[in-house]
Amino acid sequence: MRVAVLALQGAFIEHEQMLQELGVETFEVRQLSDWQQPKDALIIPGGESTTQVRLLSSLGLLHPIRQAILEGLPVFGTCAGLILLAKEEDGQPRQGLCTMDIDVCRNAYGRQLGSFNATGHVSGIGEHLPMTFIRAPYIHRTLSSDVEILSEVDGHIVAVRQGHQLATAFHPELTTDHHLHQYFIQHIIPSAA
Numbered sequence: 001m002r003v004a005v006l007a008l009q010g011a012f013i014e015h016e017q018m019l020q021e022l023g024v025e026t027f028e029v030r031q032l033s034d035w036q037q038p039k040d041a042l043i044i045p046g047g048e049s050t051t052q053v054r055l056l057s058s059l060g061l062l063h064p065i066r067q068a069i070l071e072g073l074p075v076f077g078t079c080a081g082l083i084l085l086a087k088e089e090d091g092q093p094r095q096g097l098c099t100m101d102i103d104v105c106r107n108a109y110g111r112q113l114g115s116f117n118a119t120g121h122v123s124g125i126g127e128h129l130p131m132t133f134i135r136a137p138y139i140h141r142t143l144s145s146d147v148e149i150l151s152e153v154d155g156h157i158v159a160v161r162q163g164h165q166l167a168t169a170f171h172p173e174l175t176t177d178h179h180l181h182q183y184f185i186q187h188i189i190p191s192a193a
């Protein structure tokens, strides 16, 4: 199994480390020629979604990545990655990959409470999982019944799955807990193969 990790900006190294600890081969996507390598899945890391969209667009990566996801490539987006996957932001269409039927609220917790740790239940994945939120979004609402809500923290949706797409508002890669990555590798990637 070989997983592409979008490495334009943000916390991509931590994802690579976590996948490698699980015995999965990774490679970094920085330009179109990287993207054209064979792959079984894609990880979109946290960082700054506005910058990531701008870079994806100027590098000619936005359209091919969106197309691959629409054609069934498994994807896991964390934080800014979740924002990139969302079709809407505050009820308005977004610029981005826009492959998931979710409406997001960016920087949802305000500046003071922007970063915090929590523990939560993620449906079908685990109890008391550590969750690191950094200027995190949450999901206002799901836009179709294809989206499965996996976790809520303080009444807000923070993890979802839509078929071969997984997204979390928090950063599992910044903890030592491998549950989310393991779930992606064991349940989502094989189901799309």
Ligand code: GLN
Pocket (backbone or CB within 6 Å): 045, 046, 047, 048, 049, 050, 078, 079, 080, 081, 083, 106, 107, 134, 135, 136, 137
């Ligand atoms: N606040 C960032 C954004 O809007 C996301 C933060 C993160 O990925 N940790 O893109």
